[in-house]
Amino acid sequence: MDKDFFFDKKKNDPISRVDGRAKVTGKATYAAEHKVPNLAYGFLVGSTIAKGRIKSLDTKSAERAPGVLGVITHVNAPKIPGYQTGKDPAKPPTAGQPLRIFYDNQIFYYDQPIALVIADTYDRALFAAKLVKAQYEKEVHQTELETNLSKARIPTGPRKEDYKRGDADGYKNAAVKIEQEYYHPVEVHNPMELGSIIARWDGPDKLTVYTKTQGVESTRNSIKDAFKLSPENITVNAEHIGGAFGMGLRTWPYEIAAIMGAQKIGKPLKLALHREQMFTNVGYRPETIQKIGMGATADGKLVGIFHEATANTSAYEEFTEATVNITQFMYACPNVATRYRLVPLNFVTPIWMRGPGEATGAFALESAMDELAYALKLDPIEFRLRNHADIDPEHNRPWSSKHLKECYEMGAEKIGWKDRQLEPRSLKDGDWLVGYGMGTGSFGAMRWVATVKAKLQPDGKLLLQCSVNDMGPGTATMMTAVASEAMGLAPDKITIQMGSTKLPPGPMQGGSNVTSTVGSAVHDVCAELKMQIAALASKEGSPFRTRKVKEVKAEDLVFSDGSVALKKNESTKISFQDLFRRNNLQGLEITKESKGQEQPYSMYSFSMHFVKLRVHPATGRVKIDHVVSCADAGTIISPKTAASQMIGGAVGVIGMALMEDLVVDHRFGRPINNNLADYHVPVNADIPNIDVLFVNKKDPFTNPMGSKGLGEIALVGVAPAVANAVFNATGKRIRTLPITPDKLMET
Amino acid sequence: MARKKLPHPPPDQQPHEGRRNFLKQSSILTALAVTPASLLKAAELKLDEKAATYFEQVPLSLEINGKTHKLSVEPRVSLLDLLREQLGQTGTKKGCDHGQCGACTVHVNGKRVLSCLSLAVMQDGKKVTTIEGLEDGDKLHPMQEAFIKHDGFQCGYCTPGQIMSGIACIREGHANSEEEIREYMSGNICRCGAYPNIVKAIAEVKKGGQKV
Numbered sequence: 001m002d003k004d005f006f007f008d009k010k011k012n013d014p015i016s017r018v019d020g021r022a023k024v025t026g027k028a029t030y031a032a033e034h035k036v037p038n039l040a041y042g043f044l045v046g047s048t049i050a051k052g053r054i055k056s057l058d059t060k061s062a063e064r065a066p067g068v069l070g071v072i073t074h075v076n077a078p079k080i081p082g083y084q085t086g087k088d089p090a091k092p093p094t095a096g097q098p099l100r101i102f103y104d105n106q107i108f109y110y111d112q113p114i115a116l117v118i119a120d121t122y123d124r125a126l127f128a129a130k131l132v133k134a135q136y137e138k139e140v141h142q143t144e145l146e147t148n149l150s151k152a153r154i155p156t157g158p159r160k161e162d163y164k165r166g167d168a169d170g171y172k173n174a175a176v177k178i179e180q181e182y183y184h185p186v187e188v189h190n191p192m193e194l195g196s197i198i199a200r201w202d203g204p205d206k207l208t209v210y211t212k213t214q215g216v217e218s219t220r221n222s223i224k225d226a227f228k229l230s231p232e233n234i235t236v237n238a239e240h241i242g243g244a245f246g247m248g249l250r251t252w253p254y255e256i257a258a259i260m261g262a263q264k265i266g267k268p269l270k271l272a273l274h275r276e277q278m279f280t281n282v283g284y285r286p287e288t289i290q291k292i293g294m295g296a297t298a299d300g301k302l303v304g305i306f307h308e309a310t311a312n313t314s315a316y317e318e319f320t321e322a323t324v325n326i327t328q329f330m331y332a333c334p335n336v337a338t339r340y341r342l343v344p345l346n347f348v349t350p351i352w353m354r355g356p357g358e359a360t361g362a363f364a365l366e367s368a369m370d371e372l373a374y375a376l377k378l379d380p381i382e383f384r385l386r387n388h389a390d391i392d393p394e395h396n397r398p399w400s401s402k403h404l405k406e407c408y409e410m411g412a413e414k415i416g417w418k419d420r421q422l423e424p425r426s427l428k429d430g431d432w433l434v435g436y437g438m439g440t441g442s443f444g445a446m447r448w449v450a451t452v453k454a455k456l457q458p459d460g461k462l463l464l465q466c467s468v469n470d471m472g473p474g475t476a477t478m479m480t481a482v483a484s485e486a487m488g489l490a491p492d493k494i495t496i497q498m499g500s501t502k503l504p505p506g507p508m509q510g511g512s513n514v515t516s517t518v519g520s521a522v523h524d525v526c527a528e529l530k531m532q533i534a535a536l537a538s539k540e541g542s543p544f545r546t547r548k549v550k551e552v553k554a555e556d557l558v559f560s561d562g563s564v565a566l567k568k569n570e571s572t573k574i575s576f577q578d579l580f581r582r583n584n585l586q587g588l589e590i591t592k593e594s595k596g597q598e599q600p601y602s603m604y605s606f607s608m609h610f611v612k613l614r615v616h617p618a619t620g621r622v623k624i625d626h627v628v629s630c631a632d633a634g635t636i637i638s639p640k641t642a643a644s645q646m647i648g649g650a651v652g653v654i655g656m657a658l659m660e661d662l663v664v665d666h667r668f669g670r671p672i673n674n675n676l677a678d679y680h681v682p683v684n685a686d687i688p689n690i691d692v693l694f695v696n697k698k699d700p701f702t703n704p705m706g707s708k709g710l711g712e713i714a715l716v717g718v719a720p721a722v723a724n725a726v727f728n729a730t731g732k733r734i735r736t737l738p739i740t741p742d743k744l745m746e747t
Numbered sequence: 748m749a750r751k752k753l754p755h756p757p758p759d760q761q762p763h764e765g766r767r768n769f770l771k772q773s774s775i776l777t778a779l780a781v782t783p784a785s786l787l788k789a790a791e792l793k794l795d796e797k798a799a800t801y802f803e804q805v806p807l808s809l810e811i812n813g814k815t816h817k818l819s820v821e822p823r824v825s826l827l828d829l830l831r832e833q834l835g836q837t838g839t840k841k842g843c844d845h846g847q848c849g850a851c852t853v854h855v856n857g858k859r860v861l862s863c864l865s866l867a868v869m870q871d872g873k874k875v876t877t878i879e880g881l882e883d884g885d886k887l888h889p890m891q892e893a894f895i896k897h898d899g900f901q902c903g904y905c906t907p908g909q910i911m912s913g914i915a916c917i918r919e920g921h922a923n924s925e926e927e928i929r930e931y932m933s934g935n936i937c938r939c940g941a942y943p944n945i946v947k948a949i950a951e952v953k954k955g956g957q958k959v
Contacts, residue, residue, distance in 0.1 A: 016895050023903030024891040024910060026838020026878035033837035041832075066800065122832050123823055192842045192850055192904040192938050242840070242904025243938050275843040472901030472939045644898045644941060651940025676847035676936065683933040687942040 014640040018477045028240045032196035034210045042271035043125040045132045046111030050346040050669025051141035054105040061131035067124035069265045072116040077102035082226035095156045096317030101253035108315045110670040111280035141346040141669040145287045152341035155320045163338040170304025170335025174295025182364040184737035186662040187285040193242020199259040200268035206233045214248035215508030222251035239499030244471040246352040247282045279674035283351030286311040290364035302387045304335030313342045314349040321357030329394040331387040355715030366439040366720030392602035400601035400701040407608035407630035410693045414628045415610035424731035432614035435729025441607035441717030445708035446513045447596035450521040451504035456588045460562040460576040462494045468506030469499035474641030481638045482519045486526035488559030512709025520703040521594035530554040599701045606632040607713035609721040615729045620741030627690040634699035634708035646692040649714020655682045657722035812880025827851045827862035838878040849935030852908040859915035878907035889957045893948035901939035913949045914959045922953040
């Protein structure tokens with residue numbers, strides 16, 4: 001690793017988060033916090049049934065309550081032009097009819113919004129919302145996956161056909177085989193910031209919103225489709241968002257409701273969901289049952305894998321994710337078949353959650369790999385090495401880069417794998433049973449399209465603009481690191497403006513694409529700046545010109561400390577300011593679109609997670625003592641924020657593995673733990689020291705920096721590492737997440 | 748002794764409503780001694796409503812980040828909503844409104860308090876410190892510095908609460924080991940999962956021995 005590469009050279013330290021100061025002083029502004037004068041407050045009332053129709057609504061008391069400005073229901077809601085066409089006002093994940101809020105009296109899920117109460121203060125809106133009363137015609141709801149498996153169907157969307165190479169039943173004839181079922185319940189993103197929006201109409205056809213989205217461009221598109229406005233009349237702002245983990249990847253009905261409400265009362269409107277509504281109205285990781293059949297030869301070569309996943313979707317839309325895809329390429333195996341099925345249930349539609357389907361799928365695949373390794377009496381690392389995919393077996397082409405073997409090596413060393421015993425229950429620490437486990441992760445290394453505008457200003461400072469935003473990983477810090485390296489500018493000379501549709505278009509923050517996509521755009525725009533500086537240096541009268549040198553090329557120049565000099569003769573050094581002054585320029589401004597090209601390679605990031613934990617047999621308590629996460633994510637652009645992202649991913653999936661479970665009372669079709677006290681997420685005391693290791697080798701093909709995505713591989717493979725460590729400690733194979741004490745208690 | 752169950756009055760006749768109507772219909776407008784013409788005008792402008800609102804509010808004096816505020820608030824307003832919605836001090840965050848996440852942690856008279864579980868009127872005469880009150884001019888509080896150095900956050904939304912709790916954790920004498928810090932910081936949820944870095948930041952400030 002080139003220690004100097006993306007470091008703050010002055011401090012000899014990795015760059016700290018550039019928006020860190022704003023975040024530690026409370027000055028970073030999130031959606032609901034923008035100062036908009038004359039603001040009204042909205043509060044949503046939810047249905048108390050999970051399926052049926054609204055028979056009648058009594059809103060009189062609410063309307064008469066102090067400070068109330070209006071109550072919107074399906075009876076009096078303004079017509080949303082996009083709703084009338086039956087077209088999609090808020091892009092569906094794949095297929096179906098997105099929920100049209102206040103469109104008619106149909107109820108598809110518990111807590112579906114039935115009214116929006118608007119008042120002059122938050123407390124008054126909240127009070128009046130409690131006065132809305134509804135009568136329903138109830139219908140029989142379905143909220144349980146297991147009892148509805150007969151309804152499982154192939155998604156109608158384009159991406160999820162059954163997959164097969166070789167013989168689908170190949171595994172059945174193998175010398176050693178396992179067949180198992182794995183399960184996890186609904187998990188909910190629960191970012192700390194509540195779903196929030198401020199909507200302000202600046203004219204009859206002009207709108208500004210501040211909202212919690214992972215992509216301002218896509219939110220603008222959804223609003224455009226719903227309200228039939230021209231895109232240039234819609235401004236969507238979301239510079240900082242307080243986490244999202246996928247829930248901000250679509251526009252939700254509450255956002256449309258707020259815009260509708262602001263229009264109806266003729267005032268800007270703030271609508272923030274309550275925490276309970278975060279469990280019921282803005283997506284989740286769907287409940288999934290997975291079946292794996294896996295077989296190997298006696299010497300540990302995989303013969304075949306069958307992987308089937310059945311997940312829930314809503315009663316009105318199809319949501320699909322790549323749950324089984326990881327099985328198609330992870331190991332060299334001649335016979336592989338995968339199937340993906342959906343079961344509609346009476347819940348809001350799921351949405352990608354951290355690592356999404358790949359994290360779900362890896363739980364089953366990597367648990368099964370561990371089970372088969374045990375059946376073969378092989379070390380699970382050794383088993384994986386014997387089946388290492390040297391090329392992508394799904395597409396039969398080389399990887400752009402793959403350093404998974406190095407991850408195995410680095411991680412095993414760091415966690416102390418040599419102390420692990422193959423035989424479960426071999427290691428003890430007092431009353432506790434000690435175990436080690438590991439799991440592999442992977443995710444596509446994607447690069448999309450972004451445009452970045454760069455302004456190298458007369459004072460030599462650099463301004464970069466892009467509409468991309470940041471839910472936490474550190475987009476601005478990454479952009480600063482790339483530009484700092486490219487232009488030889490100290491990080492504090494670089495300013496990033498982002499998170500608004502007023503800026504040049506950037507991608508959504510999802511699918512681990514942002515560093516690759518936007519980082520490349522920053523790289524490319526800086527390359528263009530350097531070419532223009534080279535052109536200035538080639539001009540007559542330039543100190544760079546000599547009798548011999550008539551043309552200076554960008555590669556002949558060295559950029560450092562806000563200056564440029566000839567590589568061969570650093571005494572030619574001239575600051576950007578002086579260069580502009582000499583040329584009578586007010587700086588340089590370049591806007592550049594940047595995108596990747598189709599390559600004859602399969603591009604994936606890889607990760608390897610090791611867990612050491614203790615289980616207390618009498619109480620069933622699991623205490624994780626150490627996590628080591630190793631990533632092959634190409635060049636690491638911003639080491640500090642990248643490490644935090646890896647740590648955060650591991651923490652998130654420790655929740656998935658040990659505690660997260662949205663419990664539904666199927667009699668009523670409603671969750672009973674839709675709050676942060678009863679729905680357990682990891683807290684500080686649950687989390688041990690987490691070591692992050694990067695291979696940090698440039699990928700030659702993904703993008704000019706050679707980076708690959710990190711956000712998802714931070715999670716994919718952690719849950720099975722925990723489950724496998726629990727087995728190693730106790731001899732109990734837990735295939736139903738979360739691994740709670742009741743499943744481990746020994747009486 | 749058997750407890751007598753009181754019937755629950757319908758919404759329109761709840762005590763709150765009755766009090767409002769009394770205020771609206773009798774005392775206020777009489778007290779204003781308006782002429783019939785201006786009475787009509789007053790009704791148009793919903794002045795009766797505004798007057799009733801005024802009389803439902805309670806005076807409150809608070810010192811927030813060293814500045815005294817003389818306020819008038821409804822008794823049901825939480826300290827959190829007062830800060831965020833009425834005073835525009837949005838550094839203190841709302842994560843759950845139920846005291847389950849810690850994002851709203853502030854100091855009241857130097858001790859950590861969940862501002863979403865505290866009615867504003869309960870803090871009358873007290874000193875409130877929020878994240879906005881930690882800096883000394885341009886100089887960050889050592890805990891803020893340490894959070895930046897150790898990257899004790901990602902999205903930043905739980906951060907103000909974490910920092911206020913982290914300072915209190917040291918003041919309380921509960922930062923003597925990493926284990927102890929983890930335990931006493933477990934009321935502050937960080938969904939991005941920055942816990943190990945938060946622990947490092949607090950441990951460093953504690954070790955540095957600066958007054959917090």
